[in-house]
Amino acid sequence: MLTPYLPYPDSSGGQIRTQNLLKHLKKKHDITLVSLIKDPTETQYIPILEKNFCKKVKVCLRSRKPFTLKNIIKTGFSLQPFLVVRNFSKQAQQAIAYELANNHYDLIHVETFYAMPHIPSGTKVPVVLVDQTIEFKVYQHYVKEVAPLPLRPLLNIDVLKLKHWERFYWRRANRVIAVSDKDKEEILRLEPNLRVDIVPNGVNLDFFKQKTSWKTSKPTILFVGNFHWLQNIEAAQTLITKILPLVKKKLPQARVWIVGQHQPDSLKALASDSVLISDIAEDDADSIVKAYKEADIFCTPIKGPGGTRLKNLAAMASRLPIVSSSVGMAGLGINPGEHAIITDSPKSMATAIIDLVNNPKKAESLTLASRRYVEQNFSYQVIADKLSRIYQQVSSQTP
Structure with a gap:
């Protein structure tokens, strides 16, 4: 499994989703986790992940800050969008190539399309791509509603690059997974020949304490x-x-x-x-x-x-x-x-x-x-079971 973040601690929506899925997937699968990190101190969480969530963990550094001069220049002179440039790690690309060359894997699970450039283009191992959100739509909204007017023409170019590469990596995957019906419909509208499944987000029901009173004068x-x-x-x-x-x-x-x-x-x-x-x-x-x-x-x-x-x-x-x-x-x-x-x-x-x-x-x-x-x-056990069935389908259909 390749993630653009370390799924511990669980501070963001993506981290929460991945951590809870790993917790249940571990029962049926041996998982090697390759995660991008921004800070070397995140390596302290590797023992926790290997003990509770997966068989092996490899972490690879990406740039700590997104808006570095190097990232901006590279984006300007590249066909790749800023999101891909900012999240690329040569170390991760090499680590994945090494794992695939020296070990047997039934499939590769990739979280987010912008992690896909790390996967060797010639690999025979099937790829399941989970797009937690349609990224170009997110940035399109930002440019239209929030970005300063003078920057919008330049940012719109990046949105077009983002849309192109997001669609490209959808096509490259053996199976695409969306988290909602709405996202699935949008993906199929753009790429009608894809096989798209839905694996929704979930919630750890035991983690949250239930309210017992709804009366208040000071809301x-x-x-x-x-x-x-x-x-x-x-x-x-x-x-x-x-x-x-x-x-x-x-x-x-x-x-x-x-x-x-x-x-x-x-x-x-x-x-x-x-x-x-x-x-x-x-x-x-x-x-x-x-x-x-x-x-x-x-x-x-x-x-x-x-x-x-x-x-x-x-x-x-x-x-x-x-x-x-x-x-x-x-x-x-x-x-x-x-x-x-x-x-x-x-x-x-x-x-x-x-x-x-x-x-x-x-x-x-x-x-x-x-x-x-x-x-x-939205129980994570139910959701993980659904994802596990997709794993079995994809791995059995690929020679």
């Missing part, structure tokens, strides 16, 4: 995320600057609580008596669990596509009522009004939050249905 509205992800910054800013002021007109004691890693100064600057900013360490899982347990409403005003949506599954597992944009819950298959309140404007989100605070029985009913839904559909 705390929670948003959780890893703020390396641009969409999370955008969503947090929307919640603080556009939704909270509308909520406070009816619920003056309401406050917003932003919890997550790598929060930028622009977000920290918004802290106030009504806005609590908790910038936590990457391995601080306890603070995440505590936030889901203590908050009253989970609000996800995500606008941009992509991402794992694990934050929403965690809220559902914690029986924390959710008010979300349609994009924020995309791909989870929930029934609006039964499992979560889905609405898209700041005004309608504020109205929904106020309604749930004023109607604790409604909030309780919503969370009971959402907890049952994740129990039935």
